[in-house]
Amino acid sequence: MCGIALIVSGLRIDLSSLLPGSVASAAKVEQPLLSIDDIKEALRRRGPDSLGSKKVFLHSEISYAAEQVMNLFLAEEVLDKPKCIAELYFIGATLQLRGRNPIIQPLADTSGNILIYNGEIFGGIYVRSDSNDAEVLLKALGKCCSCSSHEHIGACHETGKEQNSVPDLLSTIKGPWALIYWQASSRTTWFGRDAFGRRSLLVHWPTSEDSRLLLSSVSPPNSIDKSSDLGEDCGMREIHFWQELPCGVYSIRVGASKLDGNVVGEVKKHEWTDPMLLELTNWERTDVQPKPEELNVSGVVEAPVLLPSEAVLVALREAVRRRTAMNAMFKAAKWDKRQEVGHAPVAVLFSGGLDSMILAALLDDCLDPKYEIDLLNVSFDKESAPDRISAWAGVKELKRVSPLRRWKLVEIDADLSKLTLETKHVTSLISPAKTYMDLNIGLALWLAASGDGWICEEKIGNKINNYDYEECQCIKYKSEARILLVGSGADEQCAGYGRHRTKYRSGSWLGLHEEMKLDMQRIWKRNLGRDDRCIADNGKEARFPFLDEDVIRTLLGIPLWEIADLGQPSGKGDKKILRQVAKLLGLHEAAVLPKRAIQFGSRIARESNRKNFGSNRAANQASAGSVEISKLANLA
Structure with missing residues (x-):
């Protein structure tokens, strides 16, 4: 829903589990690189509807009840905190997309529990169309067991009535999320991110340089500016300041140390408890190695059972519907009645390729016809970039399939040589990712998500590079859509990368399966945190229909040889199942398009190679994509 952060200071942190x-950290902080204002400013850049904060003061020699009273009445400006030993500072930025009434995070209940939440609940916990996810979740968390919550897993019976633990409740949520929750009765801070890492959450574990524990949705850019003044290596040191928090649920319970009696926060990680979620995260497919006769009858299923491609289409359509439902708050925000008819509430990150074409067609199925649809396309080579050419062709096919919809191709042109400040800013957004490939992808996503480009009117026929397109008079346009559909997860699950073909050739079906499994189990670290931060910086919320829990489960239930057949040429055997889905949607031209990554389709990789390595040839010799960004000065 936008961004969250927590700063824990004055508390020794025990990371031994x-x-x-490891030894519990000291509690003293000497001139930290990051201030609270730095983090607030980074979250404020995301364009939230509101930004708020709350403090919790921990004390060593007073009762829980007395501590609750102090935390309830002590204002942030009050400096006199009796016997205060530690401070928890919660920051919540809210881009509100659900709920009839506006909210300001952090949320607090009458028991002193505090929640900051960045996510959407699409299942597992019931949320009415006019309710807000965070408010519903806070109420549900308030009913969770706290008798021994730090260790407790599963239902608790000690209180005389069955209660879920916090990990048990969070395991049931379907949808992307990151959260931080203070359970006052047990003096426990819970935090984490969903099982696939679809929402960013960075962590700074205490070090000798900065003994605070910090959690944040994003790395503040001005912290890099500050550190770069301290020496030539400090810019990279700051890039290493943060880590992507591995997916899961964590807790910090505050208690007295057995050694010296001082108060220590003990960190633990908890297992997912929902059986379906465990199945998905293990990412095991029953049917991996086909028999010869199974290849010969591939795709034949007796009625009334759905064909594999039909089952995937049903799951994908429902995933898009869940992510684009127009609830009460969304329709009320920003748009008066005159603007409501015709505006575009949802946009698609659009290359004209297979994945984005499927998402656009499904969005057309799910969205009321009165709304327009923005298709955001970025190019670093204007009309000559492959993704711009395929986008023109894609819009033409979408108009043929759905002529009554107003499709708006937003052409976002960029010149890498003129993006010095922007490049520096995106470097902070992708942190802790640090390669030129990460930067290229991050820049392309960040610019595309801005929605700031041109749309065309007064169209006349023309042709370029053997593609028909509609030449037009362009007018300046900025997409105001707050939801952006992104195709992440399609390549990992459907064998869309070149390395999948390489593994298939060397290791056959089992080798292919293992490579795809590896991709899915590291997508949180390699892709999703970085992408979420770059998109959210523009006041947009990225949503990933291909990573919907039901879509993942549907794909895992299909034999691998129905998903892909890498013995066939590129554009046919790779992502075979999605090509069949495209044909079911009437997208016959998109169904045969080859895979093309955004850094190549937009041509930012070529421009980056020329800028940073002198030529494409030199960049290839240096394996430019994996080269780390060594110094900020090199970005100028």
Whole structure:
């Protein structure tokens, strides 16, 4: 829903259960690189509807009840905090897309529990169309067991009535989320992100340089500016300041140390408890290695059972519908009655390729015809970039399939040589990712998500590079859509990368399966956190229909040889199942398009190679994509 952060200071942190052999950190902070204002400003850049904060003061020699009273009445400006030993500072930025009434995070209940939430609940916990996810979740969390919540897993019976634990409740949520929750009765802070990492959450574990524990949706850009003044290596040191928090649920319970009696926050990680979620995260497919006769009868299923491609289409359509439902708050925000008819509430990150064409067609199925649809396309080579050419062709096919919809191709042109400040800013957004490939992808996503480009009117026929397109008079346009559909997860699950073909050739079906499994189990670290931060910086919320839990489960239930057949040429055997889905949607031209990554389709990789390595040839010799960004000065 936008962004969250927590700063824990004055508390010794025990990481021994996560990092065996580690010693509890000291509680003192000497001139930290990051201030609270730095983090607030980074979250404010995301264009939230509101930004709020709350403090919790921890005390060593007073009762829980007295501590609750102090936290209830002590204002942030009050400096006199009796016997205060530690401070928890919660920051919540809200881009509100659900709920009839506006909210300001952090949310607090009458028991002193505090929640900051960045996510959407699409299932598992019931949320009415006029309700807000965070408010519903806070109420549900308030009913969770706290008798021994730090260790407790599953239902609790100690209180005389069955209660879920916090990990048990969070395991049921379908949808992307990251959260931080203070459970006052147990003096426990819960935090984490969903099982696939669809929402960013960065962590700074205490170090000798900065002994605070910090959690944040994004790395503040001005912290890099500050550190770069301290020496030539400090810019990279700041890039290493943050880590992507591995997916899961964590807790910090505050208690007295057995050694010296001082108060220590003990960090633990908890397992998912929902059986379906465990099945998806293990990412095991029953049918991996086909028999010869199974290849010969591939795709034949007796009625009334759906064909594999039909089952995937049903799951994808429902995933898009869940992510684009127009609820009460969304329709009321920003748009008066005159603007409501015709505006575009949802946009698609659009290359004209297979994945984005499927998402656009499904969005057309799910969205009321009165709304327009923005298709955001970025190019670093204007009309000559492959993705711009395929986008023109894609819009033409979408108009043929759905002529009554107003499709708006938003052409976002960029010149890498003129993006010095923007490049520096995106470097902070992708942190802790640090390669030129990460930067290229991050820049392309960040510019595309801005929606700031041109749309065309007064169209006349023309042709370029053997593609028909509609030449037009362009007018300046900025997409105001707050929801952006992104095709992440399609390549990982359907064998869309070149390395999948390489693994298939060397290791056959089992090798292909293992490579795809590896991709899915590391997508949180390699892709999703970075992409979420770059998109959210524009006041947009990225939503990933291909990573819907039901879509993942549907794809895992299909034999691997129905998903892909890499013995066939590119554009046919790779992502075979999605090509069949495209044909079911009437997208016959898109169904045969080859895979093309955004950094190549937009041509930012070529421009980056020329800028940073002198030529494409030199960049290839240096394996430019994996080269780390060594110094900020090199970005100028």
